[in-house]
Amino acid sequence: MSHTFAANGDTPSGTPTDPPSATLSSTPTGTPAAPPGLVRPEIPEEQWNDWRWHMRKRITDVAKARQWIRLTSDEEKAIAGSAGKYRWSVTPYYASLMDPYDPDCPVRQQAVPALGELLEHTGAEVDPVGDMFYRKTNRxxxxxxxxxxxxxxxxxxxxxxxxxxxxxxxxxxxxxxxxxxxxxxxxxxxxxxxxxxxxxxxxxxxxxxxxxxxxxxxxxxxxxxxxxxxxxxxxxxxxxxxxxxxxxxxxxxxxxxxxxxxxxxxxxxxxxxxxxxxxxxxxxxxxxxxxxxxxxxxxxxxxxxxxxxxxxxxxxxxxxxxxxxxxxxxxxxxxxxxxxxxxxxxxxxxxxxxxxxxxxxxxxxxxxxxxxISQPYHRRTPEGLVLRNYKGEEMLVDDAAYPVAETEGGR
Known part of the structure; x- marks a missing residue:
């Protein structure tokens, strides 16, 4: 069995016409089908199930991306702007989860370069979590x-x-x-x-x-x-x-x-x-x-x-x-x-x-x-702990019943 894509290898053909509300469908076997207006390579089931094939066939340029999604002009500009700055690649599997016509698709946003990543932001760093600060060896x-x-x-x-x-x-x-x-x-x-x-x-x-x-x-x-x-x-x-x-x-x-x-x-x-x-x-x-x-x-x-x-x-x-x-x-x-x-x-x-x-x-x-950094569900008062539940209801737990601080010799 093979994927129901047009057999055109790794190069796109034709100009897609995009129904505005089209969604990615799949065959009864789970094989993703090409949505209307996009022409994709024919992929035998054996290859689709082989992770090495996906790694070899990762999408790394505009031509391959167009087989899976209708790129917007902003996405194309971001891809061009990322060249020489940030790598990008997408596995065919993950690309198959993208909405081909919606640039706001949550999968697509995680994988396709956007103009926002080329902007400067206050306080941004390349290593805010301190990996390099705590580094002891090469790895x-x-x-x-x-x-x-x-x-x-x-x-x-x-x-x-x-x-x-x-x-x-x-x-x-x-x-x-x-x-x-x-x-x-x-x-x-x-x-x-x-x-x-x-x-x-x-x-x-x-x-x-x-x-x-x-x-x-x-x-x-x-x-x-x-x-x-x-x-x-x-x-x-x-x-x-x-x-x-x-x-x-x-x-x-x-x-x-x-x-x-x-x-x-x-x-x-x-x-x-x-x-x-x-x-x-x-x-x-x-x-x-x-x-x-x-x-x-x-x-x-x-x-x-x-x-x-x-x-x-x-x-x-x-x-x-x-x-x-x-x-x-x-x-x-x-x-x-x-x-x-x-x-x-x-x-x-x-x-x-x-x-x-x-x-x-x-x-x-x-x-x-x-x-x-979650907000606390309690606050300390002279009388004891004021507890709050998920509904916003509060109750006082008396300090005599549930002491907040340790006392000398214990209770």
């Missing part, structure tokens, strides 16, 4: 006492336009590697081994799953050989951007090195598809817990209905909401930022209205670390 960033991150690659299947490492992973001349990414890991592994307080290592980048299984296992097994490393985590957006990557072979390999955790990054309900659901299920069946880190993004998920739906859909597919990140003021990303008040509004609408473990922790990432 190791040691910010917290018992855990480190290893920035093991610059490569991603899709270069998300809101990436907190936009400069370091997508700037053509910018990188966080002092040495070549291909340098061996001896220095990094030695640092971790010589600091036995490090019990938790997060592999990130870029996206670690961009490596093939063999290379990834070399890294994971080397970490597992360090006695003080208890937990290995992988930060990956592949379950969202290219779920075909989550194969039984990959999961079985990771399961050999338990405990292994995976944190992913769904930002909108539209990204939760049968393919991504199967990818999550495959990880879970191999004993790999899956958490989610959502970024609050203007025009994408900065409304309560979207965020509630996202969190409840994540729970349905057994993904635990972990963080809601306030969008970092990163150079090239600032146009996605909302106000903190908007984040508070959304958190207030989640707390008490959905399952408790479906409510993420709202944080602002700084050089001081991840700072929880």
């Amino acid at each position: 190791v960033v040691h910010k917290y006492p018992d855990r480190v991150i290893m920035l093991i690659t610059e490569a991603c299947p899709v270069y998300c336009r809101h990436c907190t490492r936009k400069f370091h992973t997508t700037a053509v001349d910018g990188t966080y590697f002092e040495k070549n990414e291909g340098e061996d890991f001896t220095e990094d592994l030695r640092y971790i081994a010589e600091h036995p307080e490090i019990r938790d290592v997060l592999l990130t980048g870029g996206d670690p799953l961009s490596y093939r299984d063999g290379k990834l296992e070399e890294i994971v097994s080397s970490l597992r050989a360090i006695p003080s490393v208890e937990i290995i985590r992988i930060g990956s957006r592949f379950p969202v951007l290219l779920p075909q990557r989550i194969t039984d072979e990959l999961c079985a390999m990771l399961a050999r090195h338990h405990p292994v955790w995976l944190n992913t990054h769904f930002n909108h309900p539209k990204e939760i598809t049968p393919e991504s659901e199967r990818a999550v299920d495959r990880l879970l069946r191999h004993g790999i817990p899956v958490g989610n880190q959502t970024v609050l993004l203007r025009g994408i998920n900065d409304d309560l209905e979207t965020m509630r739906t996202l969190m409840t859909e994540l729970l349905r597919i057994r993904v635990r909401p972990y963080y809601l990140y306030h969008c970092d003021n990163v150079t090239g990303v600032s146009h996605f930022m909302t106000s903190v008040e908007k984040g508070w509004e959304i958190m207030e609408g989640l707390q008490g209205h959905i399952t408790g473990f479906g409510v993420p922790q709202y944080v602002l990432t700084t050089r001081l670390g991840k700072i929880p």
Whole structure:
């Protein structure tokens, strides 16, 4: 079986005529069909299910993008303006989730360059979270006492336009590697081994799953050989951007090195598809817990209905909401930022209205670390604690019944 696209290879043909309300449909097998007015390559099912094919066929120019979406003039200007400044690429799978006629599509905004990323914004930095400040080796960033991150690659299947490492992973001349990414890991592994307080290592980048299984296992097994490393985590957006990557072979390999955790990054309900659901299920069946880190993004998920739906859909597919990140003021990303008040509004609408473990922790990432910034549900008074519930109702908990401060000798 093959995808029902016109067989024209990788080059566009014809001028699309766009019905204003057309939406992307799919065949009964889940194969995305070409919407009216767009001409796409014919893709055999075997290739569509092969993550390597998607990586080879990533959309990286206007001609290929036009096979999937009707680009606006602003998008074309942004793509041209990004040349020599920021990389961009989109997997065919992720492109198939885009509304081909709506530039405000939440998937499209995350993947296609926009003019906003070329503007200068007050306070924007290339590294507001302090990766370089806490860097100890070519790859190791040691910010917290018992855990480190290893920035093991610059490569991603899709270069998300809101990436907190936009400069370091997508700037053509910018990188966080002092040495070549291909340098061996001896220095990094030695640092971790010589600091036995490090019990938790997060592999990130870029996206670690961009490596093939063999290379990834070399890294994971080397970490597992360090006695003080208890937990290995992988930060990956592949379950969202290219779920075909989550194969039984990959999961079985990771399961050999338990405990292994995976944190992913769904930002909108539209990204939760049968393919991504199967990818999550495959990880879970191999004993790999899956958490989610959502970024609050203007025009994408900065409304309560979207965020509630996202969190409840994540729970349905057994993904635990972990963080809601306030969008970092990163150079090239600032146009996605909302106000903190908007984040508070959304958190207030989640707390008490959905399952408790479906409510993420709202944080602002700084050089001081991840700072929880949700509004408190209590305040201290001379009489005791005034508690507030999700409805705004309040009650006083008497200090005699529930002392706020420790007293000498205890109660």
